[in-house]
Amino acid sequence: MPSFSLHNADCLDFLKTMDDCSIDSIVTDPPYGISFMGKKWDYDVPSLDIWKECLRVLKPGGHLLAFAGTRTQHRMAVNIEDAGFEIRDMVAWVYGQGFPKSLDVSKAIDKLAGAKREIIGQKTRGDVQAAKNNSVTIAAAHANRNNKAIFGYGVEDITVPATPEAQQWEGWGTALKPSLEPITLARKPFKGTVAANVLEHGTGAINVNGCRVETTDSYYYPNGPGGKSHHYSSKKRSIEVRPNPTESNPLGRWPANLIHDGSDEVVGLFPRSNGQQGAISGKEPSSKTSNVFGEYAGRNESQPRNDSGSAARFFYSPKVSKKERGEGNNHPTVKPIALMAYLCRLVTPPNGTVLDPFMGSGSTGIAALQEGFSFVGVEREPEYLAIAERRIQNSLKGSMLR
Numbered sequence: 001m002p003s004f005s006l007h008n009a010d011c012l013d014f015l016k017t018m019d020d021c022s023i024d025s026i027v028t029d030p031p032y033g034i035s036f037m038g039k040k041w042d043y044d045v046p047s048l049d050i051w052k053e054c055l056r057v058l059k060p061g062g063h064l065l066a067f068a069g070t071r072t073q074h075r076m077a078v079n080i081e082d083a084g085f086e087i088r089d090m091v092a093w094v095y096g097q098g099f100p101k102s103l104d105v106s107k108a109i110d111k112l113a114g115a116k117r118e119i120i121g122q123k124t125r126g127d128v129q130a131a132k133n134n135s136v137t138i139a140a141a142h143a144n145r146n147n148k149a150i151f152g153y154g155v156e157d158i159t160v161p162a163t164p165e166a167q168q169w170e171g172w173g174t175a176l177k178p179s180l181e182p183i184t185l186a187r188k189p190f191k192g193t194v195a196a197n198v199l200e201h202g203t204g205a206i207n208v209n210g211c212r213v214e215t216t217d218s219y220y221y222p223n224g225p226g227g228k229s230h231h232y233s234s235k236k237r238s239i240e241v242r243p244n245p246t247e248s249n250p251l252g253r254w255p256a257n258l259i260h261d262g263s264d265e266v267v268g269l270f271p272r273s274n275g276q277q278g279a280i281s282g283k284e285p286s287s288k289t290s291n292v293f294g295e296y297a298g299r300n301e302s303q304p305r306n307d308s309g310s311a312a313r314f315f316y317s318p319k320v321s322k323k324e325r326g327e328g329n330n331h332p333t334v335k336p337i338a339l340m341a342y343l344c345r346l347v348t349p350p351n352g353t354v355l356d357p358f359m360g361s362g363s364t365g366i367a368a369l370q371e372g373f374s375f376v377g378v379e380r381e382p383e384y385l386a387i388a389e390r391r392i393q394n395s396l397k398g399s400m401l402r
Contacts, residue, residue, distance in 0.1 A: 002351075004365060004375040004392065008385045011046075011357035011378045015053035023057045023376070024203055024352030025064070027343050027364050029335050030076075032069035045076045046358070051083035054357065060190035061197045061204025063347035065091070065183055067335070073182045085186035091257045093339065094180045096265030102173035106166040107159070115162035122155050179266070183343070185257075202349035211346045212252035213315050255346065259315045259339065315342055320363075326391045329361050337395075340367035348373050362388025366395040 007014050033045040045068070054064060064085060068076040073090075081087050110117050161167040190197045190204060197204040260266045320334045340363045344354050354368040359377035361384055368375040369392065379385040 002369055002372055002374045004369060004377070006359070006362075006365070006377045006379070006385060006389055006392070008380070008382055009378055010380050012050050012053060014378045015050070015057060015357060018053075018057045020056055021059045021201075022353075023062060023355045024059055024373075025062055025344065025348040026054055026058060026355045026357070027065045027340060027347070027368070028356045028358045029067040029360060029364070030358040032067075033072045033075060045072055045079060048079050048083055050357065051080050051085065054355075055084045055188055057355065058188045059201045059203045060188055061194070061201055062188045063088070063203070063206065064186040064188075065343050065347060066186070067093075068182050068184060070178070070180065070182060073184070077184050080184055080186050084189065086189050087184065088187050089185040089257050091183040091185055091259060092180045093183060093259045093261075094266055095261035096179065096263030097261070100173075100175060100177040102175040105172040105174070106161050106170040109166040109169055110162045113163050113165070115166070117159035117162045117166075119157045119159050121158040123158055124155055185347075202352065206255075206346050207348075208255060209251055211255040211315070211342060212249065213255060214252045256314050259342070326361075326387070326394065329387050329391065334361050335363045337363050337367050337370070340364045341371050344368045344373060345371050359388050360384055362391045365392045369396065 030046045031044065046066075058064070064080065066076060066080065077087060077090070107117065161170050187204070190201075194204045320336050324337060325334055344364070344367050348354055348368070348371070351372070351374075353374040353376060354364065355376045355378075356364040356368075357378045359365060359379040362377065365375045365377045365388060377388060379388060
């Protein structure tokens with residue numbers, strides 16, 4: 001039976017008490033070093049010493065998955081690499097509900113000049129709204145409702161430039177809309193071959209089949225059982241015979257280094273395509289399914305194709321819903337349980353133990369336990385530890401959204 005332990009401590013201090021080579025994987029959402037909301041814990045990315053301790057407690061070949069911010073990903077990855085890890089990849093989590101935090105240059109120029117702008121109307125900005133994704137309710141903005149002062153929720157005046165200089169720079173800003181978070185995938189070096197290391201420690205490889213992306217692809221095997229032709233689908237039903245399938249495997253598509261949230265905005269960035277054969281024309285995209293795989297493109301029966309649309313080739317995990325967040329959870333950077341479960345499953349061997357040295361509100365712990373792994377969580381802030389403990393206990397009782 002999987003077990004878990006939660007610890008209120010500075011992660012560096014706690015890691016030093018752990019045994020060498022005692023952990024199978026580390027899946028964590030550490031501070032990004034962007035001073036998010038003025039929080040002291042986010043003043044810098046984790047230090048070299050912390051990653052060295054993470055390396056020490058991992059088994060040879062054990063994997064680390066660490067989220068980062070786009071502005072500080074380089075610093076995160078360099079510290080991880082300098083600690084002795086081997087950087088294996090970078091996974092991009094793409095989402096559509098990021099809120100742009102940009103300076104309005106035109107307004108700033110008028111303010112600098114002491115000029116008062118004429119108000120011509122008002123608009124509602126950044127409100128958290130409920131959006132339906134079939135049976136799953138997701139938040140239309142990723143920050144919690146308590147952050148109005150930071151994210152500008154509420155009514156905003158619509159104004160026009162007061163000075164010629166402000167008019168010249170109308171529409172200019174200082175930041176792009178955030179739409180992805182990079183996740184560093186790293187591995188502890190080991191001696192010998194992957195095969196030998198897996199047999200000795202259970203670590204060193206990633207769980208490809210366990211993380212394949214379900215599709216509506218059909219796979220044609222001319223030499224099937226009994227010498228007959230067979231076609232299969234990773235869905236329960238077969239769609240059509242395709243003599244030249246790409247990535248042919250009835251279990252689904254190979255897991256990619258891109259994950260998306262299934263939002264209309266993100267799905268719209270992926271053109272419907274005929275696998276390697278060009279674009280699809282015809283039927284409009286269908287609605288998304290309620291599970292974590294997604295089914296995005298309409299079907300054009302007159303034209304053979306190799307998949308159901310490019311967005312469906314990637315793992316899909318929606319943003320955190322109010323129900324999943326849990327009552328009283330004021331942590332500002334809660335990650336989706338489905339996403340963390342996928343990541344835990346990708347790098348953790350059966351019956352393994354997952355460590356999260358920056359546990360926050362406990363999403364990694366919930367995910368690890370739901371996947372059948374044991375879990376060790378460390379959190380320095382007492383209020384977040386209490387939230388994590390409550391959420392994990394509730395998930396074990398079956399009250400957490402699955």
